[in-house]
């Protein structure tokens with residue numbers, strides 16, 4: 001039985017290019033679907049600005065409902081940028097120009113690991129179509145970032161795909177809805193594995209694959225279950241082939257899949273609720289089942305039949321998925337929720353959003369705070385797969401109130417992390433879970449994926465910017481900065 005976290009435990013923090021990087025039109029970068037997403041708020045959903053074939057400009061929902069009458073974007077449509085609209089991803093919090101400063105702060109906290117994603121259209125502006133040359137300036141940017149990490153002995157953990165598809169692929173191949181996108185993705189993978197083979201040992205293929213939906217995320221014009229799961233099938237094949245390439249090019253690398261796996265409990269002991277919760281959970285676990293075990297699970301026939309989905313596979317797809325499973329399962333954990341038979345299934349949730357849990361506190365955004373649910377999830381996943389796990393997102397989004405010097409006394413954040421780390425430690429020491437590391441989400445304040453706001457903050461570092469992008473972008477350490485530094489220095493002993 002382990003007494004504490006392993007010596008080489010990867011403490012760190014997590015970010016994603018579309019919410020952090022900015023520089024959307026610099027360094028030869030091509031446009032991505034995330035560049036067309038407007039700002040929103042808790043009660044005002046984010047939209048995508050598009051131009052129809054006849055030139056009409058309009059907006060569609062970023063999180064479509066799946067109704068083909070409302071959510072289908074006609075062929076020939078393209079995303080466009082309206083000069084009167086604020087797009088949070090364009091500058092985000094400008095990691096593009098602040099990376100040295102930010103990585104120095106991560107180094108000061110003692111990070112062993114820093115999770116970031118590559119903006120695919122920075123590497124290949126058109127996504128890597130046949131004959132396209134990679135964008136040297138883009139490749140060089142990430143090389144500089146990784147070299148900066150090395151100065152502080154920080155291992156980069158690189159997500160190859162996080163919530164953005166090159167706009168060219170969306171327009172020409174219907175994004176991940178088209179099989180051509182698999183080859184484009186693999187060209188990008190080959191390029192970056194080759195270029196960064198001495199700098200990056202930890203990779204993640206696709207972020208939160210279970211919650212991806214529609215144009216903004218997958219570049220698909222339609223958001224029906226049929227299109228969504230067909231696109232996911234393409235992702236499974238692409239991800240397996242990326243695993244293969246990665247191992248060929250970087251033999252000592254580890255490459256994982258990534259699923260949003262917040263916890264689901266049955267509401268009570270009513271048998272239909274207990275079984276229903278298990279079945280509902282499959283909406284998320286089907287992804288890790290396929291990518292970790294290498295095959296569509298036995299329940300998938302019924303799962304797809306109920307939704308009227310038929311997956312079109314090419315000969316050899318099943319063999320590819322079988323031959324190249326993920327080395328580890330990375331997941332995000334934020335909250336728990338409960339299942340009961342009256343729950344309305346929202347097709348967008350990937351087995352993620354049940355009803356409220358009356359036994360736990362909530363954040364200002366109504367997300368249940370449930371540290372025990374993290375231990376529950378770690379055990380559930382390790383019992384199921386017996387392969388290493390990596391918590392690559394966890395944290396609480398709050399409205400932080402800085403004093404006149406920009407300092408935030410975020411004791412609530414410290415409490416949240418302390419409680420989660422205590423349970424994480426039990427999972428490692430008592431349940432025997434093989435856990436590679438822990439990278440809390442938004443280790444520096446960045447744009448919210450859900451709402452596009454800045455005021456929903458997760459960081460140990462405060463960034464002076466508001467919901468409309470105004471501010472100095474000055475970085476200031478919060479109280480939690482020093483606390484997390486101590487946690488890392490003592491390998492999770494001093495909480």
Ligand code: BGP
Pocket residue numbers: 016019207208260332393397441447448449450451456
């Ligand atoms: C996950 C995403 C992240 C991140 C996080 C927090 O779904 O992988 O990109 O943003 O959730 O969500 P939000 O930003 O909506 O608070």
